[in-house]
Amino acid sequence: MEYFKEKLVETAASMLGLPAEQISRHLRVPETRRGDLALPCFPFAKTLKKNPNVIARDLALQLDNMKEFSAKPEGPYVNVTINPRLLVINTINEILSKKTKYGHQDIGSGKALVIDFSSPNIAKPIAFHHIRSTVTGMALCRLSRAMGYNPVGINYLGDWGKQFGLLALAFKTFGEEERLEKEGIRYLVQLYARANMAAKGDPKKGILPEQGFDERARNLFSAMENGDKEVIDLWKRFRDISLEEFDKIYSRLGVTFDHVEGESKYVNVLDSTIDKVRETVGVRISQGALVADIEYDDDEPPFMLRKADGSTLYGTRDIAAAMDRFNRFEFAKSLYVVGAQQRLYFTQLFRCLKAMGFEWADRCIHVPFGTVLKKKPDPENPGGYTLERFATRRGEIIYLEEVIDEAVAKAVQIMKKTNPELGENESKTVAEQVGVAAVMFSELSHRRSKDIAIETDENDYILWEKLIDFRGQTGPYLQYAHARSCSIMRKGGGPPGKGVDLSLLTHPAETALVKELAAYPSDLKRAFDEYEPAILADRLIAVGRAVSYYYTLGNQDRDMRILCKDKKMSNARLALVEAVRLVLRGGLELLGIPVPERM
RNA sequence: GCGCCCGUAGCUCAGUUGGAUAGAGCGUCGGCCUUCGAAGCCGCAGGUCGCAGGUUCGAGUCCUGCCGGGCGCGCCA
Structure with a gap:
C-alpha cells in the first residue's frame, strides 16, 4: 500500500509542481465504492490559480495512464483505484x-524508550483498574520494539509513602499475625480500609476519626524515612507479600518488565535531589512546606518537595527517578502510562525537570487514560443510571484476578460445547488464553481517553455478561x-x-x-x-x-x-x-x- | 468557582487531524449449520453527531458561549 501511495504522491507532485508533503497531507481513503485512494483538489486550486475540477481532470488522466492505477475525476476529486492485481x-x-x-x-x-507502566501500590491488590496501565504499557513496549526502539519496561512500584505509616500503625495496633500469614494481601486491604477509617472517619456514616491516629501514622512514616528498623522490617514483609501476589497476575497476563523497582529506591538520594533543585530552579517555603520555585499559573498549587513535617513526597522521588533513568538509559523518550488524574502533576514534574536544565525533559511524556467508574441504575430516575467511583479506601474493590477467573470460567463453559475433542490439558490452557484475551482486548479496543464504566445492578453486583463478551x-x-x-x-x-x-x-x-x-x-x-x-x-x-x-x-x-x-x-x-x-x-x-x- | 478530558444509533465505540451520501459491534427483529470451525456470516430497523452561534468552497472535526458527565485544583500516589 505504501508503495502505491508514494507512487501516486510522486506523480501528482511532479505534475502540479508542488512539494510531495503537501499532496500526501490531503490523500484520503474514500468510501470503498469510489476507489482506494482519493485526492481532493480544492487545496491546490488557490496556489495554482486553477479550477479544482480542471486540476482533478488532468491529474486523473495522467494517473489513469499508469499501470498501477485507474483513475477518474469526480468533480474536484480524483478517485483512484489501485490495480487490484498488483x-x-x-x-x-x-x-x-x-x-x-x-x-x-x-x-x-535501537534507541532506548523507557515505559513506566502498571506501577501498582504495594500492600494493595491489583484491582481491575490496573488493567489499563498494565495492558496499555505492555502493548506500547511491544509496539515500540516493532518501530525499532529498544523498550525498557519499568514497573515503578508505589512502595514508599505515608500509606505505609498508616498500614504499619494499623498492623501494630490491631493486626493479627496469623491472618497476615494466611490471607496475605487480602488481609492488608482490610487493614488499610480500617486504618483509613481510624485516620479519617467516615462522614457519611457519622464515624469520627480516631484521636491522633493520623498523626501517629505520619510519625511512623517519618521514622521509616529515618531508617527505623522495626518499621522497615514490617514494610519489607508487606512488600514481599505484595510482589508475590502481583507476579501471579502478571504471568497470567503474559506481562513482563525489564525492571521492577519502586520509589523506595530513591530514599537515599532525596536530599541531594532537593539540593539539585535548590541550585537550579530554586526553592521556597510555602505554608511550612518546601516547594520548587518554578513558574506557576494563577491559582496553581505548588510543586512540593518536602512536607512541613520534613518527610518527602512522590514528586521528589519522581525527579530522582527521572534523572536516574536518563543516566542509565539515555532514553529517546520516556513514557509514563498513568491515569489522567495525574495530568497536572506530570506537567509540573516535567516543567520542573526542564527548569532544572535537563533538555531531555521534553522527551518525557505522560500517556494518560480515563477512570474506571461504576455504572448503576439510578433509583431516582427509572431507566437512567449514575456513574460513581469505586470507594477503594472503604475496601470496595474489584480484583483483577476475579475478573480473569470469571472470563476463564465462561471460556471453559463454551469450549465444553464447541470443542469437546480438545484434550483436557490443551483445553485448560486454551480456556485461560481465551479468558485473558477477552479481558485484555476490552481494554485495548477503546481509546485511552475514554472512561470505563462497569455496569452493576442496584446492589453493586457486577453484570458479568456485560463486562465479559466473546462475540x-x-x-x-x-x-x-x-x-x-x-x-x-x-x-x-x-x-x-x-x-x-x-x-x-x-x-x-x-x-x-x-x-x-x-x-x-x-x-x-x-x-x-x-x-x-x-x-x-x-x-x-x-x-x-x-x-x-x-x-x-x-x-x-x-x-x-x-x-x-x-x-x-x-x-x-x-x-x-x-x-x-x-x-x-x-x-x-x-x-x-x-x-x-x-x- | 477555575483548569483539563469526554458527549456520535437504545448500549459500547470508530470517524485517517477541515473533505463527497457519518461507520462498526452489542441488543431487537428476520434469515444461514449435508460447517475448509456457527466464539461465525447475511439482512431489516435504528442519527436534529449535546444545544446555539461563528469561521469558509466545505464542519462530527476548528473558534466562542451554554448544557450534561468525569477528573484535577497543597502537605496521598
Whole structure:
C-alpha cells in the first residue's frame, strides 16, 4: 500500500509542481465504492490559480495512464483505484516474506524508550483498574520494539509513602499475625480500609476519626524515612507479600518488565535531589512546606518537595527517578502510562525537570487514560443510571484476578460445547488464553481517553455478561478467526511453495481482504505515534471481519472454499490465508494477547 | 468557582487531524449449520453527531458561549 501511495504522491507532485508533503497531507481513503485512494483538489486550486475540477481532470488522466492505477475525476476529486492485481501480489508477497514482522519499521534505530507502566501500590491488590496501565504499557513496549526502539519496561512500584505509616500503625495496633500469614494481601486491604477509617472517619456514616491516629501514622512514616528498623522490617514483609501476589497476575497476563523497582529506591538520594533543585530552579517555603520555585499559573498549587513535617513526597522521588533513568538509559523518550488524574502533576514534574536544565525533559511524556467508574441504575430516575467511583479506601474493590477467573470460567463453559475433542490439558490452557484475551482486548479496543464504566445492578453486583463478551469486537473473535486460518493451513498442508499465481485472487471478497491487510502497516505506525494500541486493535478487527466473511462464502459455494478443487486457485488462496494468519498473529502478539492455534 | 478530558444509533465505540451520501459491534427483529470451525456470516430497523452561534468552497472535526458527565485544583500516589 505504501508503495502505491508514494507512487501516486510522486506523480501528482511532479505534475502540479508542488512539494510531495503537501499532496500526501490531503490523500484520503474514500468510501470503498469510489476507489482506494482519493485526492481532493480544492487545496491546490488557490496556489495554482486553477479550477479544482480542471486540476482533478488532468491529474486523473495522467494517473489513469499508469499501470498501477485507474483513475477518474469526480468533480474536484480524483478517485483512484489501485490495480487490484498488483495490490494483491505486492501485499501478499510482502507479508509472506516479512512474516509476523510485516509493518515493522526502524524509526527508533535501537534507541532506548523507557515505559513506566502498571506501577501498582504495594500492600494493595491489583484491582481491575490496573488493567489499563498494565495492558496499555505492555502493548506500547511491544509496539515500540516493532518501530525499532529498544523498550525498557519499568514497573515503578508505589512502595514508599505515608500509606505505609498508616498500614504499619494499623498492623501494630490491631493486626493479627496469623491472618497476615494466611490471607496475605487480602488481609492488608482490610487493614488499610480500617486504618483509613481510624485516620479519617467516615462522614457519611457519622464515624469520627480516631484521636491522633493520623498523626501517629505520619510519625511512623517519618521514622521509616529515618531508617527505623522495626518499621522497615514490617514494610519489607508487606512488600514481599505484595510482589508475590502481583507476579501471579502478571504471568497470567503474559506481562513482563525489564525492571521492577519502586520509589523506595530513591530514599537515599532525596536530599541531594532537593539540593539539585535548590541550585537550579530554586526553592521556597510555602505554608511550612518546601516547594520548587518554578513558574506557576494563577491559582496553581505548588510543586512540593518536602512536607512541613520534613518527610518527602512522590514528586521528589519522581525527579530522582527521572534523572536516574536518563543516566542509565539515555532514553529517546520516556513514557509514563498513568491515569489522567495525574495530568497536572506530570506537567509540573516535567516543567520542573526542564527548569532544572535537563533538555531531555521534553522527551518525557505522560500517556494518560480515563477512570474506571461504576455504572448503576439510578433509583431516582427509572431507566437512567449514575456513574460513581469505586470507594477503594472503604475496601470496595474489584480484583483483577476475579475478573480473569470469571472470563476463564465462561471460556471453559463454551469450549465444553464447541470443542469437546480438545484434550483436557490443551483445553485448560486454551480456556485461560481465551479468558485473558477477552479481558485484555476490552481494554485495548477503546481509546485511552475514554472512561470505563462497569455496569452493576442496584446492589453493586457486577453484570458479568456485560463486562465479559466473546462475540463481536472482542479478543476471542480475533483468536477464533486466527484459529480457523490455522485449521485451514493444517488441512491444506501448510503454505504453498513457489510458483503460486496470486493473480487468480480476483474475487471482490479477496481484494477487499487484501486491502484490509494492506492498511496494516500505516495503522501500526499510527498506533505507536499516538500511543494508542486501540488503533491496532481496530485494524485487526477489520481484518477479522473481512476474513470471516470470506470463509463463510465457502459454505454455500464449494468453489469458493480455500481448499477447492482447482489446485492453482487453492494454492493462491492458501497464500492469502497464510498472510491473514501472519497478520492476525503478529498483531495480537503486539497487543500482548495470547494466540492459540485451536480453540 | 477555575483548569483539563469526554458527549456520535437504545448500549459500547470508530470517524485517517477541515473533505463527497457519518461507520462498526452489542441488543431487537428476520434469515444461514449435508460447517475448509456457527466464539461465525447475511439482512431489516435504528442519527436534529449535546444545544446555539461563528469561521469558509466545505464542519462530527476548528473558534466562542451554554448544557450534561468525569477528573484535577497543597502537605496521598
